[in-house]
Amino acid sequence: MNDEQQQAFEQCLYRFVGRQVCARTAAKDAVNEAMIRHWAETVGDANPAYTDAQWAARSARGRIIAPPAMMYSWNQEGFPVVAQGRAPDAQTELVDLFNENGFTGVLGTNVKQEYYKEIGLGERVHLEMVIDNISEQKATARGIGYFFETLASFSDQHGDLIGTQRFRVLKFIPPETAAAADGGGAEQDTLQTPTRIAAPRGHDNSWWWEACDQGQVLIQRCRNCQTLRHPPRPMCGECQSLDWDSIESCLEGELLSFTELHHPRIPGYPLPLICGVIRLREGVNLVANIVGAEEQALAIGMRVQGKVEQVDEKTMLPQFYPAENGVEK
Numbered sequence: 018m019n020d021e022q023q024q025a026f027e028q029c030l031y032r033f034v035g036r037q038v039c040a041r042t043a044a045k046d047a048v049n050e051a052m053i054r055h056w057a058e059t060v061g062d063a064n065p066a067y068t069d070a071q072w073a074a075r076s077a078r079g080r081i082i083a084p085p086a087m088m089y090s091w092n093q094e095g096f097p098v099v100a101q102g103r104a105p106d107a108q109t110e111l112v113d114l115f116n117e118n119g120f121t122g123v124l125g126t127n128v129k130q131e132y133y134k135e136i137g138l139g140e141r142v143h144l145e146m147v148i149d150n151i152s153e154q155k156a157t158a159r160g161i162g163y164f165f166e167t168l169a170s171f172s173d174q175h176g177d178l179i180g181t182q183r184f185r186v187l188k189f190i191p192p193e194t195a196a197a198a199d200g201g202g203a204e205q206d207t208l209q210t211p212t213r214i215a216a217p218r219g220h221d222n223s224w225w226w227e228a229c230d231q232g233q234v235l236i237q238r239c240r241n242c243q244t245l246r247h248p249p250r251p252m253c254g255e256c257q258s259l260d261w262d263s264i265e266s267c268l269e270g271e272l273l274s275f276t277e278l279h280h281p282r283i284p285g286y287p288l289p290l291i292c293g294v295i296r297l298r299e300g301v302n303l304v305a306n307i308v309g310a311e312e313q314a315l316a317i318g319m320r321v322q323g324k325v326e327q328v329d330e331k332t333m334l335p336q337f338y339p340a341e342n343g344v345e346k
């Protein structure tokens with residue numbers, strides 16, 4: 018996209034600021050005990066203010082209140098939207114505009130809720146939503162893109178504001194598309210089979226992946242107090258030092274936990290895929306695939322040995338084998 022194209026694109030883009038995504042609409046159901054209980058059970062919130070009528074009656078409020086964080090649940094459209102689809106609105110138009118201009122990547126980055134008023138059983142939540150702001154073009158670790166934020170306002174049946182929710186989304190040009198647009202198309206054609214999703218590499222972790230590309234698994238070490246840490250991050254959690262180096266892992270470890278993935282069936286991944294948490298001998302945990310054994314043959318606590326291996330045309334990853342298999346280092 019040259020400067021002129023970008024200008025034309027942004028002119029269309031910023032027209033979306035302030036546009037309504039949905040007009041003030043009442044939730045299908047009034048605030049009710051069943052939905053509150055399901056929500057509280059699902060998130061594991063045992064606060065009796067939400068579910069225990071007797072306790073709530075004796076409390077300062079004198080009644081059950083809906084969990085404030087549940088605000089967004091009341092106006093969810095439910096299963097019909099899966100079958101019938103959603104009527105186009107300003108947000109879908111905005112997303113289409115991004116996609117048509119190459120910003121096909123999407124990443125939800127922030128949710129911020131604010132609460133103003135408690136509501137009780139029998140009250141009815143109303144929702145309205147607008148596109149609140151769109152950033153200038155940003156260079157992010159994911160690629161060039163724009164952040165946009167929707168602002169949802171929740172009010173009760175009297176029109177009093179209950180709370181708000183800001184949802185921030187990054188729409189960006191994925192690196193593969195950017196490479197193709199820059200004339201890397203010929204190179205792309207050489208990828209015959211789908212590859213795994215590339216790990217995002219940013220300022221704080223690209224060194225780790227670059228070592229992995231060279232067949233090494235490094236563990237970050239604080240230069241001040243020598244504490245090891247993984248995954249990579251800028252600061253030592255023990256002494257807050259920003260000074261670090263790294264050691265190479267021997268990739269011997271113990272299987273702490275594992276799960277076998279059958280879904281989602283994303284191209285590039287051999288399924289089922291066993292993902293494990295491995296306690297490395299050096300003392301940090303690493304998440305990696307367990308290969309060379311059926312899921313039935315694995316057990317928590319078993320010894321495993323890792324190897325950095327090429328898993329597809331462009332991806333090197335540590336993979337772990339049961340140590341009994343006598344894998345070569």
Ligand SMILES: [Zn+2]
Nearest residue numbers: 239242253256
């Ligand atoms: Zn430290």
